[in-house]
Amino acid sequence: MLEIRNIAKTFGTTPVLRDVSLQCKGGETLSVLGKSGCGKTTLLKIIAGLMTPDAGTIEHSGKDLTHVPVEQRGIVYLSQEPLLFPHMTAAQNISFGMRMRRRTKEEVAEATDSMLHALGLQEHGGKLPEALSGGQKQRVAFGRALLVEPKVLLLDEPFGSLDAGTREEMQQFYLRLTKTYGFAALFVTHDVKEALVTGSTFARMERGELTLFADLDAFVNDPNGDVAKERQFWRNLK
Amino acid sequence: MVRRLTPILLLSLYVLPIATLALLSVAATWEYPQLLPKMQINLLSRIVSDGVGWGFLTSLQVALPVAIISVVLGFLSSYRLLGSRYRSVWLWLALIPFCTAPVILSLEMQYFFIRFGLTAQRVGVVIGQLLIGIPYATVLFSLFWSADRLKQEEVARTLGCSRLQIMQHIHIPAAGGILKLVFTQLFLFSWFEYGMTQMLGVGQVQTLPVLIFKSTQEANLALAAGACLVLILLPVIFIIFTRKIAFR
Numbered sequence: 001m002l003e004i005r006n007i008a009k010t011f012g013t014t015p016v017l018r019d020v021s022l023q024c025k026g027g028e029t030l031s032v033l034g035k036s037g038c039g040k041t042t043l044l045k046i047i048a049g050l051m052t053p054d055a056g057t058i059e060h061s062g063k064d065l066t067h068v069p070v071e072q073r074g075i076v077y078l079s080q081e082p083l084l085f086p087h088m089t090a091a092q093n094i095s096f097g098m099r100m101r102r103r104t105k106e107e108v109a110e111a112t113d114s115m116l117h118a119l120g121l122q123e124h125g126g127k128l129p130e131a132l133s134g135g136q137k138q139r140v141a142f143g144r145a146l147l148v149e150p151k152v153l154l155l156d157e158p159f160g161s162l163d164a165g166t167r168e169e170m171q172q173f174y175l176r177l178t179k180t181y182g183f184a185a186l187f188v189t190h191d192v193k194e195a196l197v198t199g200s201t202f203a204r205m206e207r208g209e210l211t212l213f214a215d216l217d218a219f220v221n222d223p224n225g226d227v228a229k230e231r232q233f234w235r236n237l238k
Numbered sequence: 239m240v241r242r243l244t245p246i247l248l249l250s251l252y253v254l255p256i257a258t259l260a261l262l263s264v265a266a267t268w269e270y271p272q273l274l275p276k277m278q279i280n281l282l283s284r285i286v287s288d289g290v291g292w293g294f295l296t297s298l299q300v301a302l303p304v305a306i307i308s309v310v311l312g313f314l315s316s317y318r319l320l321g322s323r324y325r326s327v328w329l330w331l332a333l334i335p336f337c338t339a340p341v342i343l344s345l346e347m348q349y350f351f352i353r354f355g356l357t358a359q360r361v362g363v364v365i366g367q368l369l370i371g372i373p374y375a376t377v378l379f380s381l382f383w384s385a386d387r388l389k390q391e392e393v394a395r396t397l398g399c400s401r402l403q404i405m406q407h408i409h410i411p412a413a414g415g416i417l418k419l420v421f422t423q424l425f426l427f428s429w430f431e432y433g434m435t436q437m438l439g440v441g442q443v444q445t446l447p448v449l450i451f452k453s454t455q456e457a458n459l460a461l462a463a464g465a466c467l468v469l470i471l472l473p474v475i476f477i478i479f480t481r482k483i484a485f486r
Contacts, residue, residue, distance in 0.1 A: 076396045100399050
């Protein structure tokens, strides 16, 4: 289980994260809903180890990860852009993490092949990223992350750059992956519907402060939350 | 007709001067009204023994280290500047060596070269040319390093990659084209450089351009022509080769 306690971060004189604490169990997706600039990306980068917090601790299964180097944390970060390596094919991108861990060629080939099938990309393994669509690129990015068997997956608006149709398709694809691989994930988004579809637990982030909700009802009925505003909008629409 | 003749005309514009050089390099005498000179093939071996061979080796000993060191240090320093708050200031400073001609730059630096015993040494010429080569490579490579490279690096690190692995498996292969391009440009800069080499080498570091100027001044046309041929031969092979790999 991932446990974040009292994380704080300030840029210059501007506090970006204030006393953020959360928990995320294996097989669970914590959806964090928040507007741009509320500190979501900073929180994910601190958990991944790409930024250092001013205060607070990060633990996984009781082990303190606060000062563990990024490459040894086992926490994979996925951003809005797929950020595939442009000189590698889809298959090479997917197998990248395994190859860096010096696994045998047979192991890598078998795992990559099976991941390509799971992603529905078996016919695209030999293609370079430039020949793939936006959705396919994001699938490859997921495959690349999952093949290293991460303890936690951090998703920073991963479907933000996709069109509405592909986005919905990718949300369903994500749910299938969570069932198959059972990883713990933090999914940050500014899209209410996406937060509801992908999350199993919910939180809201505003001006660097994180509010955790006991269940879906509490999240949906939060009077200050975006879900309430969205419902109000549809009610007022004539 | 014009379409057919144009490539032939362009090719002859390039080939004719080279053919003339080849002819001059084996000419013993060429007196009016002879259409062709009296050829003396053993002149070729004399040219080689007169220093063209050594000139070729010296040029190579200067141009290769200049190109390799500039590419390596330029690539690493431009990488180091990625994400730096003072990136634009450093890149602006890197342009300073280009405000003056290489020969003027070497004049300005000559005191230090004499002080450290680097004049009339190949290593001194290499260091002098690196003062231009490294900033040039840094400026060019800065075009390669974008915010996306930094993000790719972050993703790779979370996937368990060390910085060395990232450089080896992500950045260097992705930069293959520009690495070859900058290497070629710097090699050619150093290969054809005359003013700085003459100034810092004080005539003792006899690269091919230095040899050509010297033999022209001495009215040794055969030697000058032979040296010219060798001078352009390698870059031509080089450009044909890099055109195939760098601009595919």
